[in-house]
Amino acid sequence: MMRRACIRIGLPKGRMLEDSVKALNKVGIDFSSALGRSRSLRFESSDRTAEAIIIRAVDLLTYVEYGAVDMGIIGYDLIREQGRDVITALALDFGVCRLSVSGPSGYDTRRGASLSGIRVATKYPRLTAQYFKGKGLPVDIVKLYGAVEVAPLFGISDIIVDLVSTGETLKINGLQEREVVMRSSARLVVNRASMRTKQEGIDDIIAKLKKAMV
Amino acid sequence: MLDRHAVPYGVKDYLPPESYKIKEIEHVVLETFQRWGYQYLITPLLEYLPVYTDGDSGFADDELIKVVERETGRTMVLRADFTPQIARIVNSRIQGGRAPIRLSYSGIVVKHDRNEGKKEVYQAGIELIDAKGVDADAEVINIAGEVLRRSGVNEFVISLSHAGFIHALLKQLELKDHADQVVELLMQKDYSVVEDIDGLSHGQKMSLKSLFELYGEPGKVLAKARKIFKNNTYTFFFNQIRKSAEKIKSSNKKAKIILDLREMHSIDYHTGIVFQIFTPGYGEELINGGRYDGFLKKYGADLPATGLGINISAMISFLSPRLNQQRRKSWTTWL
Numbered sequence: 001m002m003r004r005a006c007i008r009i010g011l012p013k014g015r016m017l018e019d020s021v022k023a024l025n026k027v028g029i030d031f032s033s034a035l036g037r038s039r040s041l042r043f044e045s046s047d048r049t050a051e052a053i054i055i056r057a058v059d060l061l062t063y064v065e066y067g068a069v070d071m072g073i074i075g076y077d078l079i080r081e082q083g084r085d086v087i088t089a090l091a092l093d094f095g096v097c098r099l100s101v102s103g104p105s106g107y108d109t110r111r112g113a114s115l116s117g118i119r120v121a122t123k124y125p126r127l128t129a130q131y132f133k134g135k136g137l138p139v140d141i142v143k144l145y146g147a148v149e150v151a152p153l154f155g156i157s158d159i160i161v162d163l164v165s166t167g168e169t170l171k172i173n174g175l176q177e178r179e180v181v182m183r184s185s186a187r188l189v190v191n192r193a194s195m196r197t198k199q200e201g202i203d204d205i206i207a208k209l210k211k212a213m214v
Numbered sequence: 215m216l217d218r219h220a221v222p223y224g225v226k227d228y229l230p231p232e233s234y235k236i237k238e239i240e241h242v243v244l245e246t247f248q249r250w251g252y253q254y255l256i257t258p259l260l261e262y263l264p265v266y267t268d269g270d271s272g273f274a275d276d277e278l279i280k281v282v283e284r285e286t287g288r289t290m291v292l293r294a295d296f297t298p299q300i301a302r303i304v305n306s307r308i309q310g311g312r313a314p315i316r317l318s319y320s321g322i323v324v325k326h327d328r329n330e331g332k333k334e335v336y337q338a339g340i341e342l343i344d345a346k347g348v349d350a351d352a353e354v355i356n357i358a359g360e361v362l363r364r365s366g367v368n369e370f371v372i373s374l375s376h377a378g379f380i381h382a383l384l385k386q387l388e389l390k391d392h393a394d395q396v397v398e399l400l401m402q403k404d405y406s407v408v409e410d411i412d413g414l415s416h417g418q419k420m421s422l423k424s425l426f427e428l429y430g431e432p433g434k435v436l437a438k439a440r441k442i443f444k445n446n447t448y449t450f451f452f453n454q455i456r457k458s459a460e461k462i463k464s465s466n467k468k469a470k471i472i473l474d475l476r477e478m479h480s481i482d483y484h485t486g487i488v489f490q491i492f493t494p495g496y497g498e499e500l501i502n503g504g505r506y507d508g509f510l511k512k513y514g515a516d517l518p519a520t521g522l523g524i525n526i527s528a529m530i531s532f533l534s535p536r537l538n539q540q541r542r543k544s545w546t547t548w549l
Contacts, residue, residue: 005494067497079404083328085498088404187406193492193499196371196472199430 007050007194007201010064010072012057016186019094020073021052023186027208049201061086061189070194071202076184077163081124087190089206093213095186096165099124101131102175103159104152121151122161131161131181149173224332225324229548232530236336239365239529240320243338246361250353252318252340257299263289265298269512277325279332294325297509297521300341305514314345320526336530339503341521343510348454351487351505352461354522358491358501359466361524366533367500370493371470372462374432375477377484377504379451383425383443387418396422400478428475432459435473458487483509486520496532500525 011020011034021031030046034054043052055063057074061084064072071089077099079088101120121142122128132139142157149169151157163184164170164177188209190202221227228236244254263280266273279292293299296319304315320338327333340357342350355372362370380400389396392414399407405426408419424442428435436452443452459471479488479502486505493500503522510517 065497067495076406083402086403088402088406091406091409183410191497192403192490193494193497195429196373196474196490196492197494199371199472203430 005198005201006048007071007198007205008069009050009052010055010060010069010074011052012060012072012074013054014057016057016073016075016095017054019186023073023092023094023209023212024050024052026212027205029205050205064189064191067191067193069191070198071188071190071205073186074189075163076187077124077127077182079187079189080182081127083126085192087192087195088187089190089195090188090209092186092188092209095184097163097185098165098183099127099161099181100164100177101159101161101179101181102149102164102170102177104174105176107152107159118159119157120159120161121148121157123148124161127181128161149175222332224330225334228336230546232534235530235534236526239526239533240336240338242364243361243524243526244318244320246357246364247318247338247340250316250340250357252316254318254320255300255303257293257296257303257319257321259293260290261293261299261302263291265302266291266294273325279324279326292324293321295323296321296337296339296523297341297506298513300343300521301510301513304341304343304510304517313343314350315341315343317341317343335528336526337523338526339521339523341519343519344517345520346507346518348457348461348487350520351454351458352465354503354520355458355462355489356465358489358503358522358524359462359469362491362493362500365529366536367493367529368468370491370500371472372466373472373474373477373490373492373499374455374459374462375474375479375488376451376455376486377478377488378486379443379448379455379475380425380478381485382447382451383421387421389414389418392418400476401480403476405476426476428473429477430472432456432471432473435475439475454487479504489522493532496528498525498528500528500532 011017018035021035024031029050031043031052034043034052041054045051053069057078060072060074061078061082063069064086065084073092075095117138117140119140119142120128121144123144125141125143128141142151144151148160148162150173151160152175153173160175161181167177170177188206195202248254266278267275273294278294281290283290300317300319308315318340322334323337324332324334340354342354384393384396392411395411408422428439436456440452455473463471477488483506484504485507488504489502490499491501501522501524503520505520507518508516510519
């Protein structure tokens with residue numbers, strides 16, 4: 001039998017890495033070496049049918065779109081924010097969180113309608129703009145790359161739009177969750193060409209992941 | 215000086231040896247088109263705005279690069295795509311002759327891309343106009359296969375889908391308020407959220423879920439599809455897919471054919487068999503195309519048509535590392 005082409009999988013650095021490795025482990029793709037202390041960013045699965053590359057979460061979809069990896073695991077929030085041309089094949093059962101509008105206790109987000117524009121700090125400028133446009137609220141968006149929850153504290157913005165899972169970080173920074181912009185969880189994304197050129201191998205992984213979640 | 219050296223975002227100079235490679239590929243492509251009986255047209259770089267935006271299958275306003283015509287104050291658009299130009303020409307410049315009309319073109323198109331800003335692509339393509347049926351669909355795809363083989367791309371996968379099938383399914387599902395949302399998901403190839411769409415009935419969700427699994431080996435996919443989607447309209451579309459897959463297979467023995475019935479390219483534009491051709495090791499399609507009956511009506515006569523576009527820029531990026539031996543001599547050292 002012909003050996004199937006090796007499948008390259010992009011895994012996101014950070015909060016979803018461990019769950020991603022676990023999910024793949026359940027379907028027989030063992031990247032547990034990726035969770036060790038090694039600083040290497042490339043790992044072969046123990047049966048050599050797949051290769052993992054650890055990628056910064058914000059860059060992962062770019063890697064998938066350009067075909068540098070055949071597939072990847074990433075949060076739905078980034079998929080919607082970046083709008084990259086990839087196939088979103090499957091919702092996974094981890095990385096559950098929501099993208100929410102939060103503000104200092106007592107700050108009324110509706111007040112913005114009568115002001116010249118409230119300032120919103122976020123890592124998600126596109127989704128934020130879309131959301132407030134939908135509500136007819138004129139806002140100024142301040143794009144930040146991290147630590148968004150401290151922006152109101154230092155006067156960078158009035159409110160923020162950011163991911164919330166437990167709400168603990170918000171609380172510590174004196175913020176309250178007001179409105180949910182979207183719900184997110186981990187997704188399996190696939191490069192459009194790989195979906196066709198490595199269809200059997202990729203489909204096999206999708207089917208197994210589906211089965212493992214039931 | 216720096217100002218005089220700068221080029222706008224998203225455009226570039228094509229220098230040797232790349233410039234020669236583009237012309238070599240273009241030559242192979244145009245020669246293939248000619249052998250199949252396609253007549254070559256050269257279209258203008260500028261068009262009036264309505265050529266691209268009129269009707270509901272038009273380009274989005276923010277995709278187009280515009281300038282104002284001094285003589286009339288009218289808005290002009292830089293060539294963003296060839297097909298609207300061909301549609302204009304077919305409806306204004308042809309006096310008579312036999313059907314079908316076979317036309318070809320090549321050159322640069324430029325438009326704004328959502329993620330990458332302004333972007334230009336070197337393209338070549340054909341339009342097979344006033345031609346109905348699977349034979350015409352297969353002719354175009356077989357030409358694509360021949361172009362690839364003659365350019366040295368020997369291994370490729372032809373992915374087929376059917377815009378008519380998706381249109382019929384969406385209509386039958388009566389999505390009403392959710393239609394836009396579902397179409398957007400399909401356009402974004404997001405097959406992961408059916409459960410989360412509030413307000414869809416169980417039946418609607420099940421149908422969409424079934425659709426999302428209709429990809430893979432043609433025989434298997436069609437068998438699955440026939441079991442789920444049963445009525446004469448669907449059967450007619452599935453038969454079209456089967457017939458065209460057979461015709462394509464017999465002319466492209468080595469090519470792999472797969473179906474992806476979820477794929478809808480641009481919904482307002484395509485109406486029948488649609489295709490994309492990929493090669494292993496390259497992340498985007500080299501060729502795409504399909505049937506677009508009804509599009510020409512916006513320019514005059516309602517003629518059925520199909521066609522294809524070859525992304526020569528992508529062909530070059532794919533072939534370049536593999537073509538290095540055939541370097542042309544250059545007497546200049548380029549930056």
